[in-house]
Amino acid sequence: MAATAPMRRAVRRAGATLAVLLVAAGPAAADQNDPRLDDLFAKLNDIKANTEARKVTQKIWAIWYEHEQANVERAMRDAHNALRAGEPGVALAMFDKAVRLDPQYAEAWNGRATTHFMLGNYEKSLRDIEKTLELEPRHFGALAGRGRCYRALDQPEKALDAFESSLEINPHQPATRRRAERLRAKLRGKEI
Numbered sequence: 001m002a003a004t005a006p007m008r009r010a011v012r013r014a015g016a017t018l019a020v021l022l023v024a025a026g027p028a029a030a031d032q033n034d035p036r037l038d039d040l041f042a043k044l045n046d047i048k049a050n051t052e053a054r055k056v057t058q059k060i061w062a063i064w065y066e067h068e069q070a071n072v073e074r075a076m077r078d079a080h081n082a083l084r085a086g087e088p089g090v091a092l093a094m095f096d097k098a099v100r101l102d103p104q105y106a107e108a109w110n111g112r113a114t115t116h117f118m119l120g121n122y123e124k125s126l127r128d129i130e131k132t133l134e135l136e137p138r139h140f141g142a143l144a145g146r147g148r149c150y151r152a153l154d155q156p157e158k159a160l161d162a163f164e165s166s167l168e169i170n171p172h173q174p175a176t177r178r179r180a181e182r183l184r185a186k187l188r189g190k191e192i
Contacts, residue, residue, distance in 0.1 A: 053172035
């Protein structure tokens with residue numbers, strides 16, 4: 001599939017965001033099994049201030065990106081760099097490598113799911129999201145991604161359910177909240 005200019009820009013933006021989160025992760029030592037996550041997730045529901053919520057959310061993402069194996073971290077870093085450069089095919093190959101190196105690493109599956117979504121491979125993205133959620137059921141990013149896939153597949157009820165599930169875990173996601181509100185309004189309009 002030939003990438004359009006808007007698609008290339010979207011891929012570069014997403015890649016840049018992922019790369020920033022990867023750099024913020026710091027030294028490898030953790031993943032979705034890190035015991036620090038329980039406290040951070042508990043805080044998300046108690047926080048009222050958006051600034052504090054962003055900090056906690058960034059800490060969660062940083063922990064998810066951490067990995068104790070240098071070769072896995074390298075594959076993830078290369079994948080994010082490829083996304084930032086607008087090369088989703090290269091990114092996909094690097095996420096494939098990370099999944100092969102550690103099939104129990106949720107963030108490798110999530111990165112691959114995100115890349116599949118960017119390429120319009122929604123069914124493949126959904127399969128990788130399922131694996132991400134099997135490994136980390138609290139992955140609000142994967143749940144939001146599931147909603148976006150279902151939205152792209154014109155399944156608004158499933159999309160809304162996924163967005164709402166994501167917001168139950170992390171209520172501090174303005175884009176996901178807006179998507180859910182728009183879908184709710186659209187579905188209400190169909191009922192009338």
